[in-house]
Amino acid sequence: MSVGHLFRYVFEPGFFGSGPVHVALAVGAVIAVTSAVVGVFTVTRGQSFAGHSLADISTTGGSAAFLLGVNQFWGFLAFGAGAAAFMEMIGVQRRRGRDVATGVVLGAALGLAALFLYLGTQTSSTTGASFSILFGSIFVITSSTVPALIASALLALATVIVLARMLLLSSLSPDIAAARGVPVRTVGAAFLAALAVSVALSAVIIGAVLSTALLVGPAATALRLAKGPVRATITAACIGVASVWLGIVLAYDSFYWPPAGRGWPVSFFVVMLILAGYLLSYLRRRDSREPARESLDAEQVCSPV
């Protein structure tokens, strides 16, 4: 099979000529990079749970926005940022009390989302709204929100890159960071804000319910493949973009799959590709260290004293 033949087989005719596809590919790439980079620091800081909570509360925000007739991105963003500020205030970072928070607060948030979506679909005829809030709508991004999406993504990305070293030092030891003059609390709050923005952006692509997949998934795979911070971040960004782009291509192709005439959801493909990447990373054997032989080492350094 020639390369050209394969190319036509993968990219259905019209793929590169479609306006929504262009927007989806461009916005998808920017958001995937932001989510992946923020995701690496989220996992490093042990804040995947915070990301998950923000996703649940963003779902409520997206539903509220739908009920009010506002673009759902603003709903994701407003509720996510509000929740982040609240989490920072009460210091929900602590591990204890997470079960209660998950069961009660996040349960209530999703309950509200159910009510808002129910009310919204009663008053309007937009039957796809529930689906696009929960599972994303990358092919129907309103062109007027594109600049806001890109600007938010770049802002979150820049925040994390500017604070990168402080975030790493704080992950190593908050006490060392504080002793060296890092405003640990402020840096943590800024990161949480970037996380909230990133979750809201992922929600636009693959839906509020699945947005943590795009955040944590590529990061988790990258942390298995690369040891250092720079390589892990770049690897995560590449995995994120590859998953989103390939997901878009497959969703476009799936228009011709059964039931013919209706494409499969992009979020399905993106999440499955992220999972596939994670599983594939287990095939590559991590070079495991020999157990420490401290005694040998002690002899070497003892002798000169």
Place this chain on the structure above:
Amino acid sequence: MSTGELLRLDGIGVRLGGREILKDVSFAIRPGEFTGLIGPNGAGKTTLLRVILGLQPVTAGQVLIDGEPRAARDSSIGYVPQKLAIEPDVPLRVRDVVSLGLDGHKLGIRLPSRARRELVGDMLTAVGAQRYADARVGELSGGEQQRVMIAHALISRPRLLLLDEPLANLDISSEQGIVSVLARLARAEGVAVLLSAHDMNPLMPVMDRIVYVAAGRVAVGSTDEVVQPQVLTRLYGHHVDVIRVHGRILVVAAEGVDDLTADAEDLSVAG
């Protein structure tokens, strides 16, 4: 004002939740000195180190560095915390950790440079950690992590190095390795070391001075001056015996003193 003193604690008092953790603690450290901060668990050693680092607000007294009140950001003090709470999936290799010792408090990112790589490599060799330079720090043993954190603290060339219980939970050869690395580097680089420990014995060959903490107060001097039954009895506020056996020192509480028995047992086990 130059007093020849690198660090002076002047009448430090710390009260936490109505409990007096430290009372009227005063002592000084001169450049290049190796000082052991010795005392039973819960005596206030960690609090004292946190005061010096500016992490713990004081209710009385002040910390002077070179005769001046401690600045908010002081690069002349390096710090090795008791234990890292770091998972193996955190993407920090040993060389990344040491590199963060140079500029982890700065904004932005930096480009890799050969000079920095060599500096980090030299530091790792100096603490005997070059073998696992490319391993993730979360995968290392406690003793290996201590060496890495010593390199992290020393690479910014501090004049005072604080270590919080670096010998806790180490096997005997790791313990000796850490002590000899510290003694050698302190001498070679002229760095003053203040190291906390609940067992003074591994430090006997290298300690210039001892700051003995008990019940929130301190006794300061050479080990011969401080580790005396009368001195420690006054410090603890209870009768204490000092037993020297096979070149080791055990501090043992008298019978019937409940709150000291636990400490004494702890010391006996460690000794």
